[in-house]
Amino acid sequence: LVNLANILEDMGEYEKAENILHPRLTQLMVDQIIDQYACYDLLGTLAGRNGNFEKAIEYHLNSVELQQQVTPTDYKQLALSYNNLGKSYGMNGQIDLALSSLFKSNNIKSQLLDDDNHLLFAATYENIGNCYFAQNKLDEAQQYFQCAFDIRQRNNIPENSPEYIEYYVSVANIFGLKKQYLEATDYHKKTIEIAHQVLPLDHPWLAVCYNNLGKDYADQKRYKLARQNYQRAL
Numbered sequence: 001l002v003n004l005a006n007i008l009e010d011m012g013e014y015e016k017a018e019n020i021l022h023p024r025l026t027q028l029m030v031d032q033i034i035d036q037y038a039c040y041d042l043l044g045t046l047a048g049r050n051g052n053f054e055k056a057i058e059y060h061l062n063s064v065e066l067q068q069q070v071t072p073t074d075y076k077q078l079a080l081s082y083n084n085l086g087k088s089y090g091m092n093g094q095i096d097l098a099l100s101s102l103f104k105s106n107n108i109k110s111q112l113l114d115d116d117n118h119l120l121f122a123a124t125y126e127n128i129g130n131c132y133f134a135q136n137k138l139d140e141a142q143q144y145f146q147c148a149f150d151i152r153q154r155n156n157i158p159e160n161s162p163e164y165i166e167y168y169v170s171v172a173n174i175f176g177l178k179k180q181y182l183e184a185t186d187y188h189k190k191t192i193e194i195a196h197q198v199l200p201l202d203h204p205w206l207a208v209c210y211n212n213l214g215k216d217y218a219d220q221k222r223y224k225l226a227r228q229n230y231q232r233a234l
Contacts, residue, residue: 040059041080044084048088102128117151126167129145161198173212181219217229
């Protein structure tokens with residue numbers, strides 16, 4: 001059932017995924033810790049998708065605490081959970097706690113993996129970039145976004161993969177803040193191009209992409225194009 005909920009989350013069917021996980025969590029026995037922390041981790045991701053960041057933090061903390069009770073600890077999963085926790089702290093504006101969790105995630109991965117270009121590092125670099133972006137440290141943010149992009153390139157992830165969507169969104173927003181509007185527009189358009197190839201038409205990310213492009217046009221005082229893209233986001 002957790003695997004089915006994961007698929008629904010990827011499709012943007014967040015409510016359906018939650019409707020599977022909540023009953024499943026209540027059915028689990030006390031000693032089924034692995035299933036419990038998997039449920040909590042995905043519920044945290046879903047809460048974050050819905051903008052309920054405090055609930056997301058609560059779920060991810062539950063997941064981390066449960067994992068630390070398991071012997072032997074699955075350190076790879078623990079690293080992923082610290083990454084998810086850090087992302088939720090960041091989205092909630094708790095940047096210091098976010099960076100602490102994200103660096104814990106990377107420290108665990110560094111001990112587990114010999115390869116600095118392993119794909120597991122990419123998402124955490126992206127989330128660290130988001131933290132620096134929130135602090136308006138744009139150059140540091142762009143550096144981490146680029147690290148995530150480069151790792152995916154070295155691992156032969158196709159450029160039309162959904163994993164690149166957040167990269168293009170983030171870099172476009174940096175260019176927008178730097179008033180480099182042509183570059184920002186190019187990146188927003190690239191994001192939409194990829195999103196249309198790999199996501200359902202009603203996926204929430206498409207609305208985010210069109211809204212971002214609309215804002216970029218509005219900043220350039222190209223109001224007709226801004227309105228068109230805002231309408232597409234609805």
